[in-house]
Amino acid sequence: MDPFLRKLGIELPIIQAPMAGVSTPEMAAAVSNAGGLGSIGVAAVDAETTKRMIAAVRDRTDRPFNVNVFCHRPAVANAVREASWLARLGPEFARYGAKPPARLTEIYQSFLTDDAKLAVLVAERPAVVSFHFGLPARERIEVLRAAGIVLLATATNLEEGKAIAAAGIDAIVAQGYEAGGHRGVFDPDAPDDRLGTMALTRLLVTRLGVPVIAAGGIMDGAGVTAALALGAVAAQLGTAFVACPESSADAGYRAALLGPSAEHTVMTAAISGRPARCLANRFTALGAGVARGAVPDYPIAYDAAKALHAAAKAAGGFGYGAQWAGQGAPLARAMPAAELVARLRSEMEQAWADRLPG
Ligand SMILES: Cc1cc2nc3c(=O)[nH]c(=O)nc-3n(C[C@H](O)[C@H](O)[C@H](O)COP(=O)(O)O)c2cc1C
Numbered sequence: 001m002d003p004f005l006r007k008l009g010i011e012l013p014i015i016q017a018p019m020a021g022v023s024t025p026e027m028a029a030a031v032s033n034a035g036g037l038g039s040i041g042v043a044a045v046d047a048e049t050t051k052r053m054i055a056a057v058r059d060r061t062d063r064p065f066n067v068n069v070f071c072h073r074p075a076v077a078n079a080v081r082e083a084s085w086l087a088r089l090g091p092e093f094a095r096y097g098a099k100p101p102a103r104l105t106e107i108y109q110s111f112l113t114d115d116a117k118l119a120v121l122v123a124e125r126p127a128v129v130s131f132h133f134g135l136p137a138r139e140r141i142e143v144l145r146a147a148g149i150v151l152l153a154t155a156t157n158l159e160e161g162k163a164i165a166a167a168g169i170d171a172i173v174a175q176g177y178e179a180g181g182h183r184g185v186f187d188p189d190a191p192d193d194r195l196g197t198m199a200l201t202r203l204l205v206t207r208l209g210v211p212v213i214a215a216g217g218i219m220d221g222a223g224v225t226a227a228l229a230l231g232a233v234a235a236q237l238g239t240a241f242v243a244c245p246e247s248s249a250d251a252g253y254r255a256a257l258l259g260p261s262a263e264h265t266v267m268t269a270a271i272s273g274r275p276a277r278c279l280a281n282r283f284t285a286l287g288a289g290v291a292r293g294a295v296p297d298y299p300i301a302y303d304a305a306k307a308l309h310a311a312a313k314a315a316g317g318f319g320y321g322a323q324w325a326g327q328g329a330p331l332a333r334a335m336p337a338a339e340l341v342a343r344l345r346s347e348m349e350q351a352w353a354d355r356l357p358g
Pocket of ligand 1: 217
């Protein structure tokens with residue numbers, strides 16, 4: 001077995017991606033019990049809820065699991081931009097007989113400044129903690145490492161990978177442009193080379209002496225096998241788990257993912273204020289006509305998006321949801337998470353067998 005998987009304490013090279021607001025403790029525990037690494041995303045909840053979610057995973061498994069936090073720079077408020085964004089969204093709210101909120105707030109605190117969440121992680125000591133959108137300060141990394149926690153961080157290019165390796169993080173999640181959900185770019189305003197999973201994984205594997213986990217567009221055992229052939233120690237799958245019964249995706253999101261609209265995904269910053277890949281819907285269409293500078297900072301813009309989605313949903317519309325999904329979305333399967341992991345395992349065995357001579 002790969003030494004990194006041994007270090008993680010998992011049997012299979014399969015990580016269920018942390019998905020804030022979509023993955024659940026039930027999902028994480030089911031995946032870990034099936035031999036993969038389950039994850040919970042706690043970026044959108046406070047320290048107290050993080051503690052409760054960790055306990056909920058532990059009620060269901062004694063295997064290792066991952067807890068994921070967001071390390072974005074705290075939002076920069078801009079009252080003029082926020083007011084004009086709300087005015088821009090006004091007609092969309094009006095379709096549902098609703099009005100935009102009077103003002104927007106920074107709905108999630110970044111892990112960079114969240115001492116209470118850090119204290120919970122240090123006290124609870126999940127086997128793994130992962131960072132998205134950058135890295136926390138060195139002292140925070142050291143305190144987590146001293147607690148015996150294995151650390152992962154997302155890179156979307158070589159420069160970010162180098163920063164992660166230099167910080168002594170245990171493994172790098174190579175997130176290709178195909179990936180569903182938020183792009184883990186450290187600086188959302190920097191130019192983006194939009195590297196795909198295959199090129200990025202190879203680049204990080206060959207240039208950095210740190211284990212690499214491939215993420216983006218991997219939906220089945222053949223995809224996991226391909227990631228391993230590229231030199232990755234494991235694959236991280238998000239979209240593949242969204243339609244599982246353990247996910248908290250709503251009915252509209254599930255229907256869109258399992259229907260023809262899954263064939264079209266769009267990278268948009270209009271929903272949250274940071275680029276994220278979403279099923280094509282009313283919100284991504286609206287975003288296509290909007291200049292990047294018009295959208296409030298992350299996660300202030302997300303406050304408006306959530307209000308619009310709630311207004312539409314109350315009137316039976318699902319077109320404004322943050323329906324995050326990767327380019328492999330049409331390959332999503334609706335089955336219990338443990339069954340999906342077992343299926344991935346048998347597909348991996350088949351993929352190897354098909355390619356071995358004799
Ligand atoms: C619904 C959804 C939510 C996500 N939320 C998070 C998150 O909270 N933290 C994180 O590090 N990555 C998040 N991601 C990105 C995943 O970690 C991973 O990079 C991505 O799912 C891989 O691409 P795939 O969706 O094609 O498998 C999310 C992805 C999806 C689909």
